[in-house]
Amino acid sequence: MTLTILLFFTFFIEAIILWQYASSLFLPSHSVRIRWILLSTLYTMLFLLSLFRQTKLNIICFFIANTIFLYTQFKLKLLFALFHSAILTTIMGLSELAVLGITLKFSPYFLTDKGVGLIFYAVFSKLFFFAIIYLLAHLFKGKNTNQRPYYHSELFLMLIPILSVFIMYTFLFIGENAAIAPPVNFMVTACAIFLLLINLLVFGLNQYLQKKYNDFIDMQLLLQKESDSVEYYEMLLSQNENQRILIHDIKKHLLSIKLLNEQNCSEKIDIYIQQLMKSSDLRETVRICDNEMLNAILCRYQRQCNDKHIAFHADIRSNTLQHIYQHDITSLFCNLMDNAVEAAENIPESFIELTVQKKENSNFIVIIVINSCQSAPLYNQNGFPISRKVNKERHGFGIKSINKIVQQYQGNLEMYYDITSGTFHTLITLKTLK
Structure with a gap:
């Protein structure tokens, strides 16, 4: 014995x-x-x-x-x-x-x-x-x-x-x-x-x-990446605000050009117009939703999708995110879109669909992301997909960040893969503070 x-x-x-x-x-x-x-x-x-x-x-x-x-x-x-x-x-x-x-x-x-x-x-x-x-x-x-x-x-x-x-x-x-x-x-x-x-x-x-x-x-x-992202999108919002100011002041610029024209200063007019055309404030902006921060975020990812030949569709209902903090919006949607773009990349006729709406007669927001995905991912014990990157222990923090925000707003996070359509679905519910 x-x-x-x-x-x-x-x-x-x-x-x-x-x-x-x-x-x-x-x-x-x-x-x-x-x-x-x-x-x-x-x-x-x-x-x-x-x-x-x-x-x-x-x-x-x-x-x-x-x-x-x-x-x-x-x-x-x-x-x-x-x-x-x-x-x-x-x-x-x-x-x-x-x-x-x-x-x-x-x-x-x-x-x-x-x-x-x-x-x-x-x-x-x-x-x-x-x-x-x-x-x-x-x-x-x-x-x-x-x-x-x-x-x-x-x-x-x-x-x-x-x-x-x-x-x-x-x-x-x-x-x-x-x-x-x-x-x-x-x-x-x-x-x-x-x-x-x-x-x-x-x-x-x-x-x-x-x-x-x-x-x-x-x-x-x-966290540093999220902080930098917030600063980046705040800069975009500031740029959009400057653009509105410039458009508001366009009459004054036209009046200045008129005065230069009366003085026959064609060279000065040309220089003046070139300066206005090169101004970053005159760059075209796209309106996807009424939330300024989310609009700036989605505009960026829309350009990424166009470059990668990914069809991007967004349906963001009005006044759905006004009670969500700006830094939480940045962290949540940046991580969601990063994962979706990475999964849909290099797939023929791939697409990403984003829907944000509020449940009727409730204080819950529903966020749905559907994106093309080539194969079903592996899941951990919590039901979340495991990163396919080489060093798994150095990745996967995006989903952890998403789940942290969901828990903060007393919500629910569900992820699953649809084999029939070859799409990955992310369903999030958030309870608003008001």
Whole structure:
């Protein structure tokens, strides 16, 4: 019974080490949930096979299981998956042999104790395995740029597994050269197990904090982008206002031209007219809706659609967005249109339809976006599409921003793909403040 529990503990630790190694080096191709399910399934099978006490079979299956996990769950070619699986298998075997040799040299009769001795050996070998794998992962990580960001501050964490191995050597030396009572012997073994768990928890926490830090940086960049977009559209509104002022003053300009004409100053008239024609205030504006900010946004995306040969249709009912903040309008519709244009691009006879209307006898606004889409997207656990871009962890914040605004206005967000028509549908309801 003790040996079975020890085997289960050993495979559990090896699974965590594999997870740490792969997550620190490679970009995942599936969600965390799928990776955990597959890893748990593979290592449960390894544990059951280990009960038959066939060492060669266990080594071969360990190699195959690691290869399957790396190849299917991360963006790796088969040869690279085989290479890294071979490294893990080799180091795992060598770490157990090294610890076995050291233990037999310092304490030849230590392993005869099938209780404390085997537990101490298992913990020691897995800690040694973890230390080597962590150092090797950082060696690969520092040389390869096509993976997760590399932080030099992580080098200081290498001291933890190295010092832990030294502490294990100290425990072994004390146990060999001093008489230890059974309760103390048990406490030393428990300390060894806790030491291994502390190592795993520290590096797991470090990885979690790095992910949160990267998410925070990406969110800050998104907010900066939204802030720049607001400033851009406010500038367009200012330009439209200047255009109205210029049109209002056109009579004065005509009067000035008339006076120059009476003085027979044709050259001055020509220069005067050229200056007016080059003025940005005279550029033509398109009226799509009565909301100035949204009108400026949609004019920009209408030009993008024309350049990309995407048919663009918009039906924005009057007085529907007057109770939505300007920065929320910018963030919401820019992200919606960015996603729609990206999906409809390079599709023959593609189109984007945008409808904004208010439900009768209610304070809810309904926003519907229908756009051409070549294939059905993959969805996450929240029912939102997953980005198809290479680095998924660095993208997908547009949908998060849309959902944040929907939640802010106590609304609802629904996205689905219609296979029959080859279109992607986004339905949003927002509750207005008034």
